[in-house]
Structures are given as structure tokens and as C-alpha cells.
Amino acid sequence: MDLSQVYREHYRSLVRFLYRRIGDLARAEDLAQEAFVRALEHQPAKPRAWLFTVAANLARDEGRRAAVRRRHLTLIKAEAQALPPEPGPEVALVRREEVRRVQAALSRLTGRDREALLLWEEGFSYDEIAEVLGLSRGSMGTTLARARTRLVAAYEELESQGSDEDVAH
């Protein structure tokens, strides 16, 4: 497949995957472009799977370097960038809080579960996810079931903590 076509069709998906993975939109864009530059150098046979594999690796490296401190900083930045035109101060506040909780909930998943879930959300098949993450296809249903369960549970826990804090205040 022509890489320029892959770029047109999947660049946004790749940025979104990275953004959800690392929480920093600008950095997600950088890494996505880097993945495409590398794809031009390597000319992979399966460009989409290859791009997401590289992107996942870049995201892991990014996470190792930056650790927790930057995560908090980028969350704030990401929220501002992710928000649509602000309908009003109160709605914006609620949206921002939701984004923060989802990011926090995702961060509670293991790396493999989080990436499997995010790849699935980007339209990857089980075979493709297994290829990108180096997992067996037979375990993919279980992996995604666990990832979804933990994500929702973590979000609800964070949401309930937020409600308790609101009540306390």
C-alpha cells in the first residue's frame, strides 16, 4: 500500500491512539510523524500494523522518560487542547474533569491492557493487536475483557471519589 495513502487514512487514528496513550497531543503528533518517517525508511509490508507497533514503542519510551511528573503537566495541556469550543464555564469544568478521570483510569491499566484496548478502539482486529503487541490471538478476548472491566471500574471509582469530595466540600 502506498504510504502516502496510509498517511491520509490513518494519521489521525495514530495521533489519537498516541494521545490516549500518553495524554499529550503535541507530543502525540510528533511521535506519529516520527513513525511515518521511519515507515518511509523501512517500507514495511503491513504499514498500518507496523506504524502502530512503532508508535506503541515510542509511547512506551516516552513514558519511561517522562514518568509521573510530566503526565500531570500534559493532562492539563491535553485537556485544554481536547476541549471543543467552550460552551460555558460550568460545562467546560465538567468536561475537563471527565477527561482527567478517563486519563487517570487508563493509567491504572497495565501497559499491555491499555494498548490492546486503545488499538481496538482504533479499529484493529484481534490478529492485528496480537501482532502489534506480540500476544497470542486466543488471549485477546480475555485481555480486552479485563481492560474494559478495569477501565470502567477505575473510572467509576474515581467518579465516586470526586462525588465524595464534592459532598465533603
Added chain:
Amino acid sequence: MLHIDEGRLHAYLDGELSERERTAIEEHLSICDDCQAAYEAAAALSQRASALTSELEPGSLNVPSWREIEERAVARRGEVRRRSWIRPSMAWAASIAIAFGLGWFSNSYWLRFPTSFESPSGPAATALPATRGQTAAEAVVDERLSEESGTPHEREAFREVKEAEEQNRKNETGAGRATARQLSQDELQVANEDRIQVPTAALKADRDEAAPVERSRTKAQPADAVAAPREVAAPPEAVLPAEAEAPTEMIIRPAEQPAANRAARPLIAAEGARPDAAVVGALKTEARTFADSETPGTPSSFFAVSSDAATMWLGVELRTLPELTLRNVEVGPGGTIGGGQRGLPVVRLTYEDAAGQIITLTQQRLDRDSDSGEDEPVLEMDPSGPNSYRWADGAYRMSLTGVISSDSLRALAARVR
């Protein structure tokens, strides 16, 4: 009946099961309420998870053109190529530079001399004085010791010679001296033939026979190749004893050299790991004196030297053009400077000006007693080649040559320091 596990339910929801598996699950769900409830819970969970992740939407993106991505890849390939290119190319450059350097030295210092051995004037004997009562090697060794130079082996060899000499003096008999020297002569004869063949062949050669000369030339080359270039590049004064007035007076004829003394020269080569460069240098210096029978004491052609060596060849302080970039220093025969005196070496400095133009400054010590050249400045103009401006200046005869105007030549001449 076994229920459907959660993983298979999610795979079913995600459409990742085969037709047969999907049919089997649908059959089971139709009859199992628990699994049907689990299925509905899994579907809700999946929808919820997707909804939560969709909260993280990046919004508007900065999407560079594909051309930009390609240019970045091209730039990176160029960097990688340059990086991988540098090391081998540097290695090649260094190799070539070393090869040229070695070639330059070889050409400058060694290749000038073999022709001298073909001189009809006679074989290359020794350039050391017979009047000192010493052998040639002793003279050289004396000089070396006075400078405290040479390898430990050489110094040890010298001490042995001196001790034997001292013993001879005590004996005060010719027979005693001959006995004392005999051992070293015998011991070193083999080394004499193997290591420094130039003196051996030269000393045995008959000056009037061409064939021995040819042989000595053939054997001289290996010995030349291992000697130190700097010592050979030095002018005769740097190697020869100070009392040598002219190179032609320094020749010792083979017939005049005592047999015992001939053995002393190879002693150094036999004891040391390398040939005595001073000996080889002296022989080459002498060889140069025969190279140009009309101009003894001067080289037969130009060869490169250091500035210090050039000063020694010149006999007076070297004059330069400090404002230009010096590219080369050479010593050559006296006849190559207009109005110059044969028999006195000239030094030619090659400069490059800011425009890349090559300008040569040639100089010769002006010997007022014997010089008959003109004193007035002379400008030689060549429409198709370089112009030349020469003049006599104090103790120097000078010449400037370059493809530049006569005015520029005069202006440059005024800047010679």
C-alpha cells in the same frame, strides 16, 4: 452445562470468532439465562469503555503534508549516510595523506642520491677527513658522543672502541694496536656486509672502474631506505666535522685508509638495531658532492628540506616573505638563480598568495670575493609564463618569480624580510 467465559463473550461481541464458534455461542445464549445476562453485561461494559476512551479526543490536529514527512525522511537518510561515510572516508584520506607524505620524503631525501654513485669522479668513499688521524666512523662516533646522542647500543659500542684505543695508546706499539683492533674487525665483518653495504662496497671500489661503482649503487639503496631522512636533509656542515673547508677535501681514498680503521665503521651497525644514520648521511652528503662535478658541495637538483636545514645550507639567515603562505622549502643547485654562483646552494621558498597564485623566492648567499654576477636589479618578463625579478641585496642574491605583474614583483621584493 459449561457457561461461556468472559473472553469468548468479548470476542463474540467484537466479531472476532469464526462462523462455527459464533453459531455455537448463539445456540448456548438462547438456552442459558446466566450467559445471556453475562453477554448483556459484557456488551454494556464494552460500550462504556468505548465511550470513556472516546472522551479523549484530540480535537483539531496539526497535519503536515506528506511532502514534509518525505523531506524529513530524506534529510535523515542524508545524515545517516554522512555519518557512515565519514569514518571510511577519513581513513582513506589519512591513508592517502600518509602515502603522499612518505612519497614526498622518499622523493625529497632519497631519490636524489643514487645518480651520484654513477659519477665518473669515482666511487662514493667516505666524506670524512683523513688528516684527523681517525677513521671515518670514529669521527662520526666522536661527534655523536659529544652530542650524547645515539642508542644505548651505539654508546656502548663507542665505549668499546674508545677503550680499545686507550689500550693501544698504552701499548705504544703498532703491533699492539693491530692486535687490539683485530677482534672487533673480525666480529663485525659479517655485519659490515649485511647491514651497511654502502661503505664496504665504496671503500673497496676502485675509483677508475665503473663496474664496482654500479654495484655499490645497487647495494646503497636498501641502506638508504632505513636511514633517518632529517639527518640526510641537513647540509654538509651538519654532518661533517667543522674543519672541513670544502666537501672535495674530505674524501679519503681507499688506499689511504688503514685496514684496522675500516672495521670501526660497521661496529655501530652491528651493535645497534638500526644503521648509523650519521654514517649514511655522511656518505650521502659526500655522494652529493660528486653529483655535480662542476658545483661540488651543492645538490644536483631541488629537494625539500625544513626551514632550519635550509638556513644551514644557505650559510646565512633565511629570508622570507612573512605576509604570504609558505608552501614548500627546497634546496637546489647554485646555477638555478639568475646570476647566481655555481658551487653555492640556493634555497627556494614556494609561497601562495591570497589569490592562490604561486610565487617563489629563491636566494643564495652572496660571496663577494668570487661573485661576478650583476648587482643591478633585473626584471625578466615572459608574456607566456612567469615574470622574474632578481636583485643582489647585502649578503644575498635574491630572485622572485610568479605569474604576476612587474609592479607586484617589485612590491613583493620590498617586503622580503
